[in-house]
Amino acid sequence: MSTQAVRKPQASTIPNDLEAFWMPFTANRAFKARPRMVSRAKDMHYYAPDGRAIIDGAAGLWCTNAGHSREPIVKAIQAQAAEMDFAPPFQYANPKSFELASRIAALAPGDLDHVFFCNSGSEAVDTAMKIALAYWNVSGQAQRARFIGRERGYHGVGFGGMSIGGLGNNRKAFGTMLAGVDHLPHTYNREHQAFSRGEPDWGEHLADNLEHLVALHGDNTIAAVFVEPMAGSTAVLPPPKGYLQRLRAICDRYKILLVFDEVITGFGRLGHAFAAERYGVIPDMITFAKGVTSGAVPMGGVLVRHDIHQAFMNGPEHAIEFFHGYTYSAHPLAVAAGLAALDLYRDEGLFERARTLEPLWYDACMSLKSLPHVLDIRCVGLTVGIDLSSKPGAVGMRGFEAMERGFHDEGLMLRAVGDSLAMSPPLIVSEAQIGEIFEKTARVIKAVA
Numbered sequence: 001m002s003t004q005a006v007r008k009p010q011a012s013t014i015p016n017d018l019e020a021f022w023m024p025f026t027a028n029r030a031f032k033a034r035p036r037m038v039s040r041a042k043d044m045h046y047y048a049p050d051g052r053a054i055i056d057g058a059a060g061l062w063c064t065n066a067g068h069s070r071e072p073i074v075k076a077i078q079a080q081a082a083e084m085d086f087a088p089p090f091q092y093a094n095p096k097s098f099e100l101a102s103r104i105a106a107l108a109p110g111d112l113d114h115v116f117f118c119n120s121g122s123e124a125v126d127t128a129m130k131i132a133l134a135y136w137n138v139s140g141q142a143q144r145a146r147f148i149g150r151e152r153g154y155h156g157v158g159f160g161g162m163s164i165g166g167l168g169n170n171r172k173a174f175g176t177m178l179a180g181v182d183h184l185p186h187t188y189n190r191e192h193q194a195f196s197r198g199e200p201d202w203g204e205h206l207a208d209n210l211e212h213l214v215a216l217h218g219d220n221t222i223a224a225v226f227v228e229p230m231a232g233s234t235a236v237l238p239p240p241k242g243y244l245q246r247l248r249a250i251c252d253r254y255k256i257l258l259v260f261d262e263v264i265t266g267f268g269r270l271g272h273a274f275a276a277e278r279y280g281v282i283p284d285m286i287t288f289a290k291g292v293t294s295g296a297v298p299m300g301g302v303l304v305r306h307d308i309h310q311a312f313m314n315g316p317e318h319a320i321e322f323f324h325g326y327t328y329s330a331h332p333l334a335v336a337a338g339l340a341a342l343d344l345y346r347d348e349g350l351f352e353r354a355r356t357l358e359p360l361w362y363d364a365c366m367s368l369k370s371l372p373h374v375l376d377i378r379c380v381g382l383t384v385g386i387d388l389s390s391k392p393g394a395v396g397m398r399g400f401e402a403m404e405r406g407f408h409d410e411g412l413m414l415r416a417v418g419d420s421l422a423m424s425p426p427l428i429v430s431e432a433q434i435g436e437i438f439e440k441t442a443r444v445i446k447a448v449a
């Protein structure tokens with residue numbers, strides 16, 4: 001480390017030279033050479049600082065399910081900021097946080113009836129991991145301390161979520177991870193699944209790999225299995241038909257907790273409040289974030305089954321039952337945004353809307369099938385992953401160029417994951433806008449051929 005004094009840019013002398021902000025998950029130098037700035041948003045669109053409209057094919061980052069800057073959400077946040085800015089969530093509370101917890105629990109399947117709030121998907125995952133460990137502790141089975149994740153899984157960037165996650169680039173620079181974590185194989189096989197509409201027919205048997213891990217580690221050492229019902233961040237891997245049901249059955253056999261990470265799939269993305277409902281599988285915990293406030297204020301949380309919560313409600317009444325929480329758990333602005341978002345989802349029937357649009361969305365996705373360099377298209381709910389072949393010697397270049405061209409030439413926001421493109425528009429998207437998104441995407445794919 002150099003001992004030379006570092007000259008910091010002064011905000012007063014250098015108003016905006018793009019230097020100081022180290023951008024997350026971004027190619028910083030390329031961005032700062034050719035910025036993709038957005039400074040306003042409304043409904044289905046972002047607007048660049050020069051006023052140019054950009055149609056949002058990505059719900060921001062899988063977040064804004066109700067569309068952008070919706071008036072009821074904006075007003076709720078404004079009113080809450082004026083009424084009460086902050087309430088300490090440890091030992092005190094804001095009544096509205098109980099209302100939001102009840103509303104979320106009412107949307108959840110089965111007896112998932114308690115909610116622990118945090119501020120992001122990463123925190124939700126690490127919270128669920130801690131609940132699992134502490135649950136086995138209070139249940140007299142502290143030896144259940146291992147976790148099983150899955151290859152190509154994304155569970156955020158905390159050390160817990162990173163350890164159970166299965167994306168090499170997110171792990172390899174960061175040391176040895178948590179001990180005691182193993183991984184299921186991912187569920188993708190292009191040979192058997194290419195161009196699947198909805199859940200692919202092939203792959204249910206892959207759940208049986210959990211049996212192998214149980215044999216390897218011992219059936220009573222595993223605390224929990226974490227999977228995304230649909231793996232979004234790896235460019236959309238829908239679960240094979242029957243896979244999640246089979247995973248549930250194996251977890252039941254060995255009394256392993258099953259956690260669905262629904263940070264993306266929660267709040268309507270797959271046509272239901274939670275993907276658990278779509279698949280008729282009740283996990284022991286559900287992690288959520290993003291759509292809970294339609295992205296308007298950071299919030300995450302963990303839905304927990306009744307018996308898990310009950311196991312903690314022991315000991316003297318004045319004693320804290322679970323030593324965990326965040327300063328901003330159930331922050332009043334997030335709670336206000338969450339209540340307003342849930343009202344919008346209900347009043348506008350947005351989860352059902354996603355379900356109704358599904359066949360049209362799938363047709364639009366598959367219209368790209370014969371374009372150059374398209375290797376696969378996978379769609380489920382209002383999501384799609386499109387694999388493009390890599391340019392020789394330049395993995396990730398074609399995807400990156402597609403993102404740049406989408407933004408600059410077509411006025412389209414999409415996500416690039418290596419050479420794959422992922423899309424997931426706000427659930428208010430119209431049929432005409434679906435057409436527009438795919439016309440623009442087709443031109444982008446041709447342009448990067």
Ligand SMILES: Cc1ncc(COP(=O)(O)O)c(C=O)c1O
Pocket residue numbers: 119120121122123125154155156157228232233261262263264289290
């Ligand atoms: C399934 C899943 N879990 C966790 C996370 C992490 O969420 P956050 O970025 O809010 O920490 C994400 C983010 O995309 C996600 O898709």
